[in-house]
Amino acid sequence: MANGEKRDYYEVLAVHRNASETEIKKAFRKVAVQFHPDKNPGDKAAEESFKEASEAYEILSDPQKRAQYDQYGHAGVSGSGGFSGGGFGGFGAGTPFGDIFGDIFGDIFGGGGAGRGRTQGRRGDDLLYNMEISFEEAAFGVEKKIEVPFAKRCSTCNGSGSKPGTDPKVCPTCRGAGQVRYQQGFFSVSKTCGQCNGEGKVVEDPCPDCRGKGSIKDTKTLSVKIPGGVETGSRLKVTGEGGQGKGGPNGDLYVAISVKEHAIFQREENNVICEVPISFIQASLGCELDVPTLDGKVAMKIPDGTQSGKIYRLKGKGIPSLQGYGRGDQLVVIRIETPTNLNKKQKELLEEFAKISGEDVHPMKKGFLDKVMDFIS
Numbered sequence: 001m002a003n004g005e006k007r008d009y010y011e012v013l014a015v016h017r018n019a020s021e022t023e024i025k026k027a028f029r030k031v032a033v034q035f036h037p038d039k040n041p042g043d044k045a046a047e048e049s050f051k052e053a054s055e056a057y058e059i060l061s062d063p064q065k066r067a068q069y070d071q072y073g074h075a076g077v078s079g080s081g082g083f084s085g086g087g088f089g090g091f092g093a094g095t096p097f098g099d100i101f102g103d104i105f106g107d108i109f110g111g112g113g114a115g116r117g118r119t120q121g122r123r124g125d126d127l128l129y130n131m132e133i134s135f136e137e138a139a140f141g142v143e144k145k146i147e148v149p150f151a152k153r154c155s156t157c158n159g160s161g162s163k164p165g166t167d168p169k170v171c172p173t174c175r176g177a178g179q180v181r182y183q184q185g186f187f188s189v190s191k192t193c194g195q196c197n198g199e200g201k202v203v204e205d206p207c208p209d210c211r212g213k214g215s216i217k218d219t220k221t222l223s224v225k226i227p228g229g230v231e232t233g234s235r236l237k238v239t240g241e242g243g244q245g246k247g248g249p250n251g252d253l254y255v256a257i258s259v260k261e262h263a264i265f266q267r268e269e270n271n272v273i274c275e276v277p278i279s280f281i282q283a284s285l286g287c288e289l290d291v292p293t294l295d296g297k298v299a300m301k302i303p304d305g306t307q308s309g310k311i312y313r314l315k316g317k318g319i320p321s322l323q324g325y326g327r328g329d330q331l332v333v334i335r336i337e338t339p340t341n342l343n344k345k346q347k348e349l350l351e352e353f354a355k356i357s358g359e360d361v362h363p364m365k366k367g368f369l370d371k372v373m374d375f376i377s
Contacts, residue, residue, distance in 0.1 A: 002148060006074050007052070008178065009055075009056035009059055009060055009069060010056075010060070011030055012031075012052050012053055012056040013027040013031060013053060013057065013060065014027055014031075015027045015060075017070070018181075019286060020177070020179070020190060021061065021190070022177045022179065022183045023283065024061060025057075025061065025067040027298060028053055028054075028056070028057035028061075029043055031049070031050075031053040032050060032053060032054070032057075033060045034046075034049075034052065034196075035047070035049040035050040035051055037105060038089055052239040054306060059077050060093070063233045065236065068376050069096070070329050078113055078256060083306065111236050112168050113164055120145050123157035123245050123249050123250075123251060124242050124243035124244045124245040124247040124248070124249065124250040124251035124291075125242055125243035126149075126242045126243070126251040126252050126253070126254060127148060127149075127150070127241075127242045127243060127251065127252075127253045127254065128253075128254050128255060129148055129254070129255050129256070130142065130256050130257060130258065130262060131146065131224075131226075131255050131256065131257055131258065132256065132259075133226060133230075133259060133260070133267060134259070134260050134262075135259060135260060135261075135262035135267075136294065137226065137259070138226075138228075138229075138230050138259040138319075139228060139229070139272075139319050139320065140225055140228045140292055140294075140320065141225070141227050141228035141230075142226050142230075142231065143223060143224070144223070144224050144226060145218035145222070145223050145224075146221070146224055147219050147220070147221050147222075147257075148219065148241070148253060149217060149218070149219050150217075150218060150219070150220055150221060150241075150242070150243060151213075151217060151218075151243055151244050152215060152216055152217075152218040152243060152244065153209060153215055153244055154209055154210035154213070154214055154215055154216050156207050156208070156210065157209070157211040157214065159214040159215065160203075160207070160208055160214060160280045161206060161210060161212040161213055161214035162204075162206065162212070163205040163207050163208065164279045165204045166204070166205075166209070167203060168201035168203050169196055169201060169202055169203075169204055170200065170202075171193060171196035171199070171200055171201055171202050172196070172200055172202075172293075173194070173195040173196070173239060174193035174200065175195060175354060176200040176201065177193070178192065178193055178196065178199060178200040179191060179192055179193055179367060180193050181197065182193075188205055189300060202325060209233060211360050215244055219312070220241075220335070222238065222253070223235065224255055226255075226257070227322060228319075228320040228322070229270070229319055229320050229321055229322030229323075230257050230259075230322065231257070231258075231259055231267065231292065232257060232258050232320075233257070234256075234257040235254050235255065235256050235257065236254070236255040236257070237252055237253070237254055237255075238252065238253040238254075238255065239252050240252065240342065241253035245301045258331075265294070267319060268326030268331075269319075269328065270292070270318050270319040270320075270321060270327065271318045271319070271328040271329050271330070271331055272294060272317065272318045272319060272329075272330045272331070272335060273330075273331045274291065274292065274293075274330060274331070274332055274333070275333045275335050276332055276333065276334060277335045277336075277337050278290055278302065278306075278334060278335070278336060278337070279336070279337055279339070280336050280337070280339070282302065283302070283304075283305070283308070283334070283336045284304060284305065285304050285308070286301070286302055286303050286304035286305075286306070287301075287302050288300070288301050289301070289302060291314070293314060293330050294317065294319075294330075295317075298314060298316075300312065300332065302334070306334055306336075307334075307336070308334060308336035309333065309335075310333075310334045310336055311331050311332065311333050311334075312331075312332040312334070313329050313330070313331055313332070314329060314330040314331075315329050316329065316331035317329060318330050
């Protein structure tokens with residue numbers, strides 16, 4: 001069919017140009033049920049009507065394509081439609097038709113099992129749980145049992161919110177659509193219906209146990225596996241353990257990790273940093289130390305003449321990779337301690353050592369005083 005011969009898409013679906021998405025969907029569903037080829041086998045006219053309605057719905061159900069069509073007509077969307085090919089495949093998930101064909105086939109074949117209600121189910125809320133773990137637990141992983149609050153489906157009303165023996169009524173404000181449309185100048189704006197909160201239905205006679213909410217507050221115990229390698233800021237997702245959905249899937253639980261500071265170790269990516277203090281005598285003469293690691297103590301030789309700030313690396317003694325392969329290293333940082341509270345004998349021995357070494361005990365002081373005299377002279 002040439003572009004010039006095509007009927008107006010709004011005319012094809014028998015809706016006005018300001019029709020809402022819900023109205024367009026309802027109109028196409030009505031036409032599709034009437035002219036579907038499976039309901040009209042061998043009827044070429046019905047097949048053409050179905051193709052025409054499908055093309056119109058593909059354009060008008062897509063906000064971007066609809067805007068182009070409204071501005072430029074068929075020329076603005078040429079190539080977007082086109083159902084002239086054989087067969088009627090390609091109407092599954094990910095297309096504009098995936099969310100309504102279950103209803104259409106349910107009506108055609110009388111099953112109704114694949115159909116969906118007038119309103120979409122509402123997904124449950126996501127929950128956030130803050131968990132604090134030790135440095136070692138973060139390094140090697142741990143399994144924790146936690147209690148989380150959740151909204152449990154009310155067993156009295158089976159989640160409907162209505163008193164047993166009664167059913168929710170179609171919302172009189174939005175007529176079951178869950179949204180109301182307002183006209184503001186040239187723009188048409190859809191908003192969630194304030195009376196039913198987007199449910200499309202209202203509870204007139206609430207359940208005495210849940211007071212019309214359809215759920216009651218409860219707690220549940222979960223076992224959460226924390227993998228080795230996590231750090232502060234890591235967030236784990238536990239699918240389906242969030243708030244309970246209302247006609248839709250449950251929300252998810254997110255576990256936010258906070259790692260306690262360690263008395264000895266610090267973390268830098270997958271490396272562990274450990275500062276080890278030694279005396280200036282140990283640094284001068286060399287020594288052997290028992291250095292703490294995440295795997296226990298390790299004997300480590302410190303060579304003579306070691307300077308403060310010297311870093312030694314212990315391979316594979318760091319944090320395991322979160323991706324599951326390899327470990328970081330442990331970096332041992334040497335810190336030489338200056339002795340304090342020396343007694344008289346110790347001071348004398350050190351001064352004697354300085355003389356033997358040809359070292360002026362106060363070289364910087366003398367140099368500073370010389371500079372002062374030069375400045376003021």
